[in-house]
Every structure is written in C-alpha cells, then in structure tokens.
Amino acid sequence: MDMSRPKTRIQKKNTLAILEAALEVFSQHGFRGTTLDQIAQAAGLSKPNLLYYFPSKEAIHTALLMGLMDTWIDPLKEMDKDGNPVDEIVAYVLRKLEMARVYPRESRLFANEIVQGAPHIADQIKGPLRNLVNDKAELIRGWAGDGKLAEIDPHHLIFSIWSTTQHYADFDVQVRGILQPERDEHFEAASAFLETFYRRVLTPK
C-alpha cells in the first residue's frame, strides 16, 4: 500500500492549519520577512513539528502558491463565449473585485511574489496563465470584430482589470489612508465605480 501520502485525519488538519497560518504571515511580510517561528505560532505547532509536515520553509511557500494558483485564475475561465460580451466582461470585473474583497491575503501573496520577480511561479505565468489569457483575448477580439464590443486591445484590457481590482486588496492601506471610512464601504463604492467605468469603455458606439 502507498505510504507516500498516508494522510491521517490529524495530518490533514495540521497541514491545513500550517497552510492557513503561512498564508496569513507570508501575505503580510513576504517570503524573507516571514519566520518559521511566526508560522508555527500562528498554526499552534512547534517549529520542528512544522518541519515534520513540510521539509522546508520554501516548501510551505511553494505549496501555498501552487495550491492557490487555480483558484486565483478561475474567474477568468468562467468568461462565457455565448453570453453578452459587455455583460460577460463586466461580470468578470466584478468577480475579480469580489476575490480581492474576500481573499485579500491571497492577492497580496501573489503581489509579493510577482513584484519580486515571480521566482517560484514564472513557469505558471509563461505557461498555463499565458495560454488562458491568449484564449480569452482571442474571444474578446472576436467580439470586437463583430461590433458587439468597442474596439480595444484585449491583453491590455485584461491587465487593466487585474490591476484595478487587485489594487483594493494589495494597496488596501493606501486606499484606506486616503478614503478613511470602513473597509467594506470601499468595495461597494469600487464595485459601482468599476461597473460604470468598464461599461462605458466597452459599449460599442
């Protein structure tokens, strides 16, 4: 029988606790700024025990990034070629903003990684992500060609959607420092803003 992944209940529970704790700490302090002590404490385990479940600090970090990668790009996959073009893209914008609201730690984890040169996920970017974006870009180009969408560069449109939505998670302190009111009010206002914004840009004349 395969002993390489025994996975008792307690192992599953601890593995999940470690990943949850690591997400919390890595997303706040980056890879180098995070210590195993911090993760261990947040997970309620001792440091050696942590390293019983993962062979190294880097292994925890990589497991996190890889495990979240799919979740992170799922909203783009859902863009439907059979839907109304403007509505499909606006819905994507709102899904992405919702991700930033509900999963700000995940957003910051990726932000930290990419700002510092994406050392661990360069292959994912140049492979699967690139292919997905190219597919959707082709779809958008087709919509624009059919006159169902304003003429627009699809790749840079997607970049603009990523940046405007993730901004509310990644630069949260700055947004709050300037706007002052409570957190979720920003997201309500951002939601209304971005919907109007993209509808105006995308609706053909």
Added chain:
Amino acid sequence: MDMSRPKTRIQKKNTLAILEAALEVFSQHGFRGTTLDQIAQAAGLSKPNLLYYFPSKEAIHTALLMGLMDTWIDPLKEMDKDGNPVDEIVAYVLRKLEMARVYPRESRLFANEIVQGAPHIADQIKGPLRNLVNDKAELIRGWAGDGKLAEIDPHHLIFSIWSTTQHYADFDVQVRGILQPERDEHFEAASAFLETFYRRVLTPK
C-alpha cells in the same frame, strides 16, 4: 560652525552611491530580503563603511522612501485647473505611465512597502498624499459638475490611474511573461491603450 552635516564631496558621492545601490536591492528583494552585504557590494563599499554613513539598515530604507516620496507624487500636482479637463487627466495618466517606465525600481520600492502595510510611510499617506488627492478630487468633481467631464467618482478614478499605470512596473514579469516581446514595446502599447481607454471613459456624452 555646524558639524552635524559636514558633507564633503566624497561624503556626498558615497551617500548617493549607497542610496542608488539600496534602491536597486530593496526594490528587488524588499526590506527583509535585502542584506547590508548586497547594498555594500552594489555601492562598492565595505559593510562597516556603509554604517559609517547611515546608522542602520532601516535608516537607509527610510531615507530612500522619504527622499523619493515627493518625486513620486509630483505628476499629480501638475494637473492644471485651467487646462482642458479630459486632456489634463489623460496627460496625467501618460505622465504616470512614463514614471513607471523610467523609474520601475522606485515603483516597486513603494509597492513592496504598501503591500506589506506601509509601516514606514503611513503618515505620509494619511497626511500630505491624502490632502493632495482630496484637492484634485475636488477639482475633478467640479469639472464633471460643469459638464466638461463625464460623471465619475474622482477618488476611484485616481486609484484606477495609479493601478493601471504602476502595474506595468510592479507586475512587469507577469506582463512580459504573457506578452513575450521586448520591454519598451509594452509601454508603447500600454500608452496607446490607456490614452484611448481614459478618453473614452472621461469624455462627456
């Protein structure tokens, strides 16, 4: 005579070399990911010599951030109330994109700082930056009220400009990983894209 800031020629030269080296390293690896050895080597000095000019690693980092803060928000200051509203804002977008192209290290330095909670510049954000943004938001609100600009939330408009332009510096590896061609071609394409994009959003019906 004041000995607190002697500033011989050699001191000025070395201080500048340190700040230049620190910008290079901090912007790539973040505060905790950077070592004094790396900065010293990049600056062509020994590590103790580094600490002869600055009392600590943190002092170098803070000096960098503070020294660049003004440069970083200057483009917004130049937005002119007497100009044509749409042109003024589009010109601001292009100035900001140009900053990202020419000063990507500065952009990433601030990105690292803010993603991790802006521990060193929270006061600058809540003070001078907030005031400047509020002033310009008032200006934009006035333009929209006069019908010279489409109705739009000024604060979120400014956030969208920051995020879409800085994206090309901060997430450069991702942009390049997806688009492939050479660096400056991205900026040319981004420039054309963002100009059309914002003109479409801002022009009143």
Added chain:
DNA sequence: GTCTATAAGGTGATAGAC
C-alpha cells in the same frame, strides 16, 4: 574615512528522547 575582526542575536533545519 576605511578597514579587519568580532560580538550578539536571529533563523532554518536536525538529532534524538518520548
């Protein structure tokens, strides 16, 4: 002003008892 040497403390990872 600049260097070598080193102190002082933190950090990732391992050993080995239980």
Added chain:
DNA sequence: GTCTATCACCTTATAGAC
C-alpha cells in the same frame, strides 16, 4: 507525531587599528 535541545549559518551592528 510531538517535543526539547542544539547546531550551523547568516545578518546587523560595533570595536578598534590604521
């Protein structure tokens, strides 16, 4: 599976010669 103890290394910062 989990713990205590500890190693080996790295990193910031200082001491003191030149």
